[in-house]
Amino acid sequence: MSSSARPLISFQETKRISPAYDGREFGTAGPYEWVFGTLNCEIDPDSPRNRDIALLDLAPRNAGGFVEYETEIEILKPVDESRGNGWLLYDVLNRGTKRAIQRINTGPATNMPFANEHLGTAYLLERGFTVVWSSWQGDVPAGAGRMLAKLPVAARPDGPYTGASREEFIKDARAAIREDTIEEVSDSLFRYRLAYPAADIADASASLTVRQNEADPRQTPADLTWRYLDETTIEIEHPANFVFDRGAIYEFIYTARNPVVMGLGFSAVRDTLSFLRYGGADGTPHPLKASYRKALGFGLSQSGRFLRDFLHRGFNADLAGRPVFDAVMPLIAGSRKIFLNEPFSQPGRFSRQHEDHTFPGDQFPFGYADQFDPVSGRTDGILNRPVADGVCPKIMHVDTDSEYMSARSSLVTTDAEGNDVALPDNVRLYLASSVAHGDYALPPEIASAKGNTLTYGTLTRALIDALVEWIENGTLPPSSVYPTRAAGTLVDPEIAAQAFPKIGNAEFPAHINALRLTDHTSMPPATGQQYRVGISAIDSDGNSIGGVPHPLLIAPAGTHTGWQIRKAGYAQGELFNVFGSYWPFAATRADRLRDNDSRPSLEERYGSEQAWRDALAEGLAGLADEGFLLEEDKARILERAEAGYFTTFNFI
Incomplete structure (x- = not known):
């Protein structure tokens, strides 16, 4: 049986909302519509591009010798696709849920963003992107608009696997x-x-x-x-x-x-994007009418880790060797990949300091360039396969302080001994300083401090604009900004601990999510030599330095961290997941002295709210000049600043 150069996919539309959002016009793209459907897929298990999918050889085959599976697809596109910007933005689902509209547009958290109030800034629509979601994970629970892939179960010829x-x-x-x-x-x-x-x-x-x-x-x-x-x-x-x-x-x-053949998630994304970009078999109905010049793969947290592994395993070349993504944007992934392409995989799991510490998905390679790792004795790089296949995308990798504390982000830009290594020319990396993994509501019985509600939406919007220009016109984006040993902004944890200010009874964490060489063939896993993992240095307020400052930390009103510590009764002193903390500055000098706070008060720093607004405006102008803030976001923040210190910090 010969392998096909086209993905064997058929599309069936199940629903359409046209126009969406009450016919609202978005920039030059005009009104948008939602298209819902299913993709019935077949994959050739004997194709050289599919043979690395774990357990695929044990999946049931149809009469043609192919393995079948089914995915859901949802598309948000201009009604007149010719009015769009010619880009597909593929939002890799996170545990079956959409994230791009929430995190790029700074919209509310919903998996069914079908109303105007769900669109946040409406950035993606105003820019004319076609946004695509399709299911790839085979173990997410049904309901709440989550999208599930129906993947086969592996079995041996003589019985269950x-x-x-x-x-x-x-x-x-x-x-x-x-x-x-x-x-x-x-x-x-x-x-x-x-x-x-x-x-x-x-x-x-x-x-x-x-x-x-x-x-x-x-x-x-x-x-x-x-x-x-x-x-x-x-x-x-x-x-x-x-x-x-x-x-x-x-x-x-x-x-x-009965393990699910979870690794099909990689081919599901590859073949779906190939189908949308290059077409399927002759006469196959297609959900898109226009030709799309470029495709951007966007993913955060679990889906950012998915994208790094997708590249590493060679899935950015479709069955005909054509590029799947021209650009990839993994956010808050750190140095990790994903526990997906293995027997009995559980792709929702990921290593943290306290929880799931030794589950697969966090071993070498960490960086994008080819590199020798003395701990594992291996040589590899995330981009080795895309480079060899001639389909290497441009990459913008964005992490927060949570990833430096909990996802070993430093290993993306250092070797095993903590020494700086260079990034490839096609990669940019940015730390969103003093931002946390997410703006979650934290249970007060476990969290020892208020949660950090700052997010990376403003930075992401500016970077996507720059990424499009980089690919379309060759305009270089802002240089990478992240902590380094050379600059003294990447430090060992004990150095940051010594610099942490006095804030009542608050303490710097005793642990970060360290990493050792891990053998997952044993149960429980056996661990070996430790890697040297660094974190971002901090200033006298406890806010991190070495990255791109959040717009609201240009003139700070408090300390924001990428870590949260567990209270007594809940593994006291351990890191609480990947959450962040926030301690506002005292209003006056008398207040901070009463509260045993070494950080200057708002009164001592600025004297008045107007002086704070002036400092904020000056800092925002600098961020915009450097390419890290859009003018429309700068105006939005300054408008909110008129309400005062604390209401402004609700703008995330």
Whole structure:
């Protein structure tokens, strides 16, 4: 059977909203419409470009010898596509949810952004982008507008495929990696839903351990018991006075069956974009009428990690060797990739300091250029395959301080010993200083400080404009801005800890998410030599330096960090996920002295709100001149500044 140079996809439209947003006109693109549909896909498991997909050889085949799967697709495009800017912006779904409109447009968090109030700044529409979403992950829960890929299950010729699988969970349900995985029956009894069914619920080799913190030894206390309720659910019981608190880590290792061929997520994105850009088989209905010159792959957090792995594994070349993405924009991914293309993968999981620390997806290579790693003994780079295939995109990689603390961002630009290494010419990297991974509402019983609500929307909009100019006209974008050893802005954690100001009882974290060489073939994983991971230096206020300052930190009104510490009762002192913290400045000198605060007050810094607004205006002008802030965003921030220090900081 010969492999096809075209993806074998058929499109079926299921719904259309035209025009959308009450017929509102957006820039020169005019009114937009939503198109909804399904993609029925076939993939040749014998094609050289598909052979690296884990377990694909064990997926069921149709009469033609192909493997079938189905994805959902949604498209937001100009009604008259010829009025658009000629770009497809592909928003890689994050656990089945849309993120581009929320994070690029600074819109509200919704997976169904179908009303005018969901559009935020409407940047993407005003610029004329066609925005595309399609499902790629095969284990997201249904509902709330999430998009799920229907992927096949691998099986051996003589029966189910089985193998070792590992789960970690924290009793606090908010920390669960998959929705509704934990059900608390009482203070001492709870249930956990497994990612894959057990091969045999009578198997005595399955084990449950508990440890208070990640680095602690695993324990099997006599008063901790568990049992299978069914093949996908275990029930755990411990005494009411259990020595471990609600932040303790439970680990369950068992023999599972029926792994989903999750690695098809990579080919699903590759083949969908190829279909949209270059067309399918003759006569196949197509959801787009216009020809699109360029495609931008956008992803953040999980989907940013997806894009880095997508490039590393060679999926940016379609079946005919043509480029899938001309530009790729991974945000808040750090140095990680994704736990996707492996048996019994769980792509929602990712390493943090306390949770899921040793799950796959965080090992070498970290940087974009080819590099030798003395820890693993390997030589590789994220872009080696795209370079060899002649389809290397231009890249803008954006991280926040959370990624330096929790996602080893420094390894993208340093070697294993922490020394600076150069970025390739086609890569730009930016740190959004003192911004956190997300502006989440934090549970006060766990978080020791207020949450950091600053985000990276203004920076992202300016960079997308620059990225388009870079590709369309060869205009170089702003130079990379990130912490380096040479500049003294990339430091070891203990150096930043010494510089942290006195803010009441607040303390700098005792840990970051460190990294060791990890062998995932053993259960639990075995760890070896440690990498040297740096973080951003901080100023006397505790705000980070070495990156692009957030517009509202040009004239700060408080300390914003990319880390949050857990309270007593919830693994005290450990990092709380990838959340950030915020401590406002005191209003007056008397207030800060009363509160044991070493940071100058607002009164001491600025004297008046007008003086603060003047300082802000001057700083914003500088950011705009450097290409890190659009003029329309500058005007929007200054307008909000008229309301005062604190209401302005609600603008994210």
